[in-house]
Amino acid sequence: MHSVSVKNLSLNFGAVSVLKTMNLDVEEGEFVVLLGPSGCGKSTLLNCLAGLLDISAGEIWIKGKNVTWAEPSERGIGMVFQSYALYPQMTVRGNLTFGLTIAGLPKDEIEKRVARAAEILQIGPLLDRKPGALSGGQRQRVAIGRALVRDVDVFLFDEPLSNLDAKLRSELRVEIKRLHNQLGNTMVYVTHDQIEALTLADRIAVMKGGVIQQLADPHTIYNKPTNLFVAGFIGSPTMNFLHGKAIDGGTAFQFGDHRIDLSGYDGGAVGNREAAVLGLRPEHITVHATAPAGPSLPAEVEIDENLGADSLLWLKLDGQSVCVRVPVEGRLPSGTKVHLGLDIAKASLFDAASEQRI
């Protein structure tokens, strides 16, 4: 039994198709992140799961129950919002107990749950304050608490950290991870921040245009992106793309006048292809003064950006810009001629027409 199961879900606003025949199964206790650029439908999907949007077709199952047409409060979910969405006129305690009172829970049960949430989230001293008197981090904690007291199996997070500054964001990120470990609930988490996705998720669903492009664990998403979009969306700086063709029965890649040996490629059968794209992440390229053994390309240094821990080297390669992550070893002046060593085993090869990984 899946914890959350989306079956052939689609959503149209008039003639516009927002979510297209979508399928998604989330396991019990799993942390799934919906990741994508704005307008990709990730928040929309989450709102559908919560029952805040009526879907056009398909089914939604939560904990073995078809909840497609159930009210949000009857679905066994708790939700945390980007803007916290705390009721400003109620105290923190009021915010936590509002839903429980509506549900008609007995007083001592409500007390017990509030006490537990307050302990887990360390918001005990704030219980009698109004949201206006809290800091951003505290507010988000209360918002999580409101989901927590509902005592549900599935937590839905809608970009919960994007209103916080960078420092608080990383703190709360760790805290959410800890919470997940401690509670073991199923969590579906929407974000556009790939760092959040990569650090929090058991599995990431990368979305674009109302379609899940790839659903996999962070390692696979990062190292074996299924198509050009996922490859380009994940990773910063983005993956370098070399446009060329696969030749010699797929054993080599022709880039301009250069021939790159593909024998070490970790993927499917390549074959000859008229148009292909070779994707290499900045850290999978090395810089050498002379041509190294194995596949390599000559290039010219343009800019050397020192980031502290390492450097980003921007090079010119047959008129194309390429970025390489290198250890900091003194600056390479602009115009220096170098050779790039390519780690083909970690590269991704795409068909240029279908944009799919080979």
Added chain:
Amino acid sequence: MSEVKRPNPLFRNLTAKLAASPMIFIVLVVFIGSTIWTVASSFTGIKTLPIFTPQEFYDNWVGWDQYVRLWNTPRWITSITNLAIYGVLYSGFAFIIGFLLAVLMDQKIRAEGVFRTIYLYPFALSFIVTGKVWAWILNPAFGLEKTVRDLGWASFSFDWLTNRDMSIYTVVIAGLWQGSGLVMALMLAGLRSIDDEIWHAARVDGIPKWRTYLQIVVPMMRPVMITIFVIVASGSVRVYDLVLALTQGGPGNSSQVPSMYIYEKLFVGALAQGTAASSVLLLATAIILVPWIIVEFGKKSRS
């Protein structure tokens, strides 16, 4: 596993639909139903008893007769001419006065709140009160005329209130006093909504202030201005109680307005004549609304 059927969308969020039903009732019955009934009945000969069924309408149908009679009635011609005079002068002057006051108010002046309170307070008063006050001020025997004469200008004459040719202009004066503050407040809100950057840019470019207003700010405010114009102009079509309190439509019939004509016909046994006159006003309003609808429609199609 249980099969869950899609609920009938008609009953989804039923409470919301029930709660909106008063609004829907009012729109359907009052706004749509009444308009249709008024226009349709203007093509009949009904006098006191309203009719509803198609058969009744068919039996009483007289075509354009009511309109022919309407435009052959001198009193209606006077009324509609007065409305045109009032509408054009009131809307025009309210617009100019309102804009100039708003520009003055926009000069980072001290005590802005005091001035705004003064300009706008007449708008809080009813037309009846406005009419009574101005009737008193313009009273030739005791008001302005007498005051100026007492000061020594014995031949001074300001008898508009009792002058057949001028009485409608007293309505304009009183109307402007009552309503121009509203235009000022709306214009000021429009001016304030313009980005300060525009002013900075104009100053950097060395454009004089008056040119910035005329050539940059006014064009930018065009949608706001059209909205204000529609509000002011469509409001002026309704003028009734102001005339009633100020001149009672007199002297004679000289300051009659269509609303008075309609009111009388509706309630003294010439129902269809009244609804025909109402339909003319409806048409006039529709013409005023056209620019607004174009703006609103243009806004939607652009975005």
Added chain:
Amino acid sequence: MTAMSSASTVTPNGAKPKPMFAPGRVLIYTLLIVTSIYYLIPLYVMVITSLKDLDQIREGNIFIPTMKPTFDAWIKAWSAACTGLNCTGLAPGFWNSVFITIPSVIVSIAVASISGYTLANWPFKFAEWCFTILLVGSFIPYQVFLYPLVIITREMGIYSTLYAVIFVHTVFGLPILTLLFRNYFASLPEELFKAARVDGAGYWRIFFNVLMPMSLPIFSVAVILQVTGIWNDFLFGVIYAGPTNYPMTVQLNNIVNSLQGVKEYNVEMAATILTGLVPLTIYFLSGKYFVRGIAAGAVKG
């Protein structure tokens, strides 16, 4: 002034304060003050006339202040002036206006706030369609509806009663108020509404427990708008309320001002002030909300 000058000596980095006596400034303030006088004169004339006795009115001119103010005219206007056939002053009209205004304000705001809430938070096609018609319909001249509303209220069995006026005020308040409330509720964070739904709150509970406590400003604006609008109404009162319920404006207009052939202008002006007193008081006490109400209603529309 002191705060400004001391601030400018400490931190002389703000904008240079405009000198008050530069020629351009003098012109601006002159214009502002002259126009202010024009707007204030009717109020002034109204007040001093009401404080004079008839002899003073006959002898002096309307702009001269009185040296012997008397409230006789006020007392007469309130309790003894003749309106139509009755000589009971404006007091009954005042109370009629109160009895019309209070329920009309409550009912019209209740209907409009719920409609606006539905449109903002629970929209459905038909309601949105109706709302568009309502907005356009708000510009239709009242004359078009006058007789149909007589028929409608007669069919409802309430014509010529308080209920009919309340109904009519609700109808004509609906477009502007619904727009006001719809825009306000739409400006509140949508996530708050979603959170309440996840918490299991339904249509009414969200309205009363979540949104209403945050909506005091807009309700104040609506109350001010409606109280002044309904108090100042004349036409609907005349047509639908029935003679026993005539509001104050109708009585003011019907005031019979002859006493042995002499027009009692002082009584008439006192009556005029009395009629304008309620909306004026509200206006002066709530200037900011009043402006916000008319601006929000008009410019956003």
